[in-house]
Amino acid sequence: MLAAGLGLLAWLVMRSGPRLLARDLLDVGWWMVALLAIAALRNLFRAAAVRLALGEDRRQFSLGAMYLVVMVSDAVQYVAVAGLLFGQTTKGWLLARRVSGPRAVSTVMVDLLLFYLTASLFVLGGIGLFFASYPTSLGVREAGLVCAAVVAGAIVAGGVAFHRRWLRAGRLVGLLARWGLIRRRETIEGAGDIDTQMFDFYRRHPAAFGGILALDFVAHFLLAFEAMLILWLLRLGLNYRAGIVAETLTKLVGLGGLLVPGDVGLYQGGSGLILHAMGYTVATGVAFGIIRQIRTILWAGIGFLALLAPGAGQLGKNGSANRGAATERQ
Numbered sequence: 328m329l330a331a332g333l334g335l336l337a338w339l340v341m342r343s344g345p346r347l348l349a350r351d352l353l354d355v356g357w358w359m360v361a362l363l364a365i366a367a368l369r370n371l372f373r374a375a376a377v378r379l380a381l382g383e384d385r386r387q388f389s390l391g392a393m394y395l396v397v398m399v400s401d402a403v404q405y406v407a408v409a410g411l412l413f414g415q416t417t418k419g420w421l422l423a424r425r426v427s428g429p430r431a432v433s434t435v436m437v438d439l440l441l442f443y444l445t446a447s448l449f450v451l452g453g454i455g456l457f458f459a460s461y462p463t464s465l466g467v468r469e470a471g472l473v474c475a476a477v478v479a480g481a482i483v484a485g486g487v488a489f490h491r492r493w494l495r496a497g498r499l500v501g502l503l504a505r506w507g508l509i510r511r512r513e514t515i516e517g518a519g520d521i522d523t524q525m526f527d528f529y530r531r532h533p534a535a536f537g538g539i540l541a542l543d544f545v546a547h548f549l550l551a552f553e554a555m556l557i558l559w560l561l562r563l564g565l566n567y568r569a570g571i572v573a574e575t576l577t578k579l580v581g582l583g584g585l586l587v588p589g590d591v592g593l594y595q596g597g598s599g600l601i602l603h604a605m606g607y608t609v610a611t612g613v614a615f616g617i618i619r620q621i622r623t624i625l626w627a628g629i630g631f632l633a634l635l636a637p638g639a640g641q642l643g644k645n646g647s648a649n650r651g652a653a654t655e656r657q
Contacts, residue, residue, distance in 0.1 A: 337412045351614040352621075355560050359535065362553060363629075369549040373397050373442075375419070376542040378437040379535040380530065387425040395633055396421045402630030404646070405623060415439060430519035436525050438539070440489070445543040446477050446578060451577020454478075456603075460568055467604050474579060495522045550574050557618050563609055576601040594620060 371491075374394040378385045394419060404414025415435050422431035422545070455477045458468065488494055495518075529536045554577075555570025563569070580597030596614035604613030 348610070348614050348617065351611075352618065354562070355557075355618055358556075358560055358626070359622060361556065361624060365549055366622060366626045367554070369546045369576050370394060370397055370401070372542045372546045372549070376442070376539045376546070377434065377438045379538050379542070380434045380528075381413055381422070381430065382524070382532050383424065384426045384430050386433075386483065388422075398630035398633050402627040405627040408492055420570075428516075429521075429524060433521045433524035433528070436521070440485070441536075441539045442543050445481065445547060447482050449544070449547045450575050450578055451475055453572055453578075456568060457572045460572065460604050463604060470489070475497050483538065489526070492522070492526055520538045547574070551623075553619075553620075554615075557615055560618070561614060563607065563611070572605060573598075573602065576604075577616075577619075619627075635641075 371394060372388075374397045377397055378388055378393045379537060381388065394588055399421065400414045400418035403417045404410040417437045419431045424436075454471050458471060463471070533534075548571075551567070551574040553570075553573040554573040555565060555567050558569055558573065559565050563623060575597055580601070581592055594611045598616030598619075599609040599612035602615055603609045620648070
């Protein structure tokens with residue numbers, strides 16, 4: 328899939344005009360530092376959200392330590408095939424170095440569910456803004472309505488599944504235990520703890536629940552601001568509404584990262600089609616996608632380099648003692 332994505336990217340570059348794309352990239356220049364600064368600020372809000380998702384164990388991680396956890400897990404998510412799975416697994420592994428395993432897993436699940444809930448609501452609002460702001464053909468409008476219906480359906484289905492507790496870690500672990508794949512009693516009992524901590528999070532931590540939603544929405548709007556800035560660098564003027572629409576619709580393209588590491592090729596092609604529907608050229612959309620991907624690659628590189636920082640080893644400090652204390656509280 329990566330080879331196919333690279334091939335698609337090469338074809339898009341040739342179709343859009345290498346010289347034109349090179350000019351657009353040169354225009355960005357040192358503004359890439361500003362794009363990285365926006366990414367750094369967004370990471371701060373995401374780190375604060377994950378820290379709140381730890382509930383009463385959030386004191387085990389300072390905001391700085393959680394910032395590092397989010398940076399590293401996002402970097403892994405970008406470079407790995409099935410990046411979402413490996414990125415979240417990395418986050419859970421890093422959290423489990425200071426808190427109990429069930430707490431780490433439930434934290435990852437709560438954070439992931441609320442992040443995608445806010446992303447879905449942001450997408451629905453962006454699709455509505457797109458229809459209200461840009462003249463579209465019947466085909467584009469129908470495609471937008473289908474996307475909106477799918478996103479709304481996913482929100483409803485997810486809400487029902489969560490409310491009725493259909494997706495339980497305990498059921499999965501119990502099934503694996505019956506098959507003989509899991510035999511450790513503490514693992515089976517820990518699965519019940521995951522379910523309790525995840526499903527009861529709102530009741531036990533309503534303020535943290537609201538705080539996570541607010542922080543995640545800020546993170547989404549920061550990405551919309553980044554999109555607006557990139558459009559301005561492409562000489563298309565400062566238009567925050569256009570930034571929101573571009574960010575909203577390219578979030579849908581980002582689902583390709585489940586199969587293709589870094590959305591290589593898919594993101595640029597999707598950006599070209601989306602910005603073309605907004606009235607810009609396909610070449611502008613491809614340039615938009617390439618600029619964003621360069622920023623993402625640089626930020627992922629910074630995330631991996633952060634592991635070499637002097638304080639990175641502190642994530643595991645006193646891990647056993649902290650896990651024991653967390654287990655006693657449960």
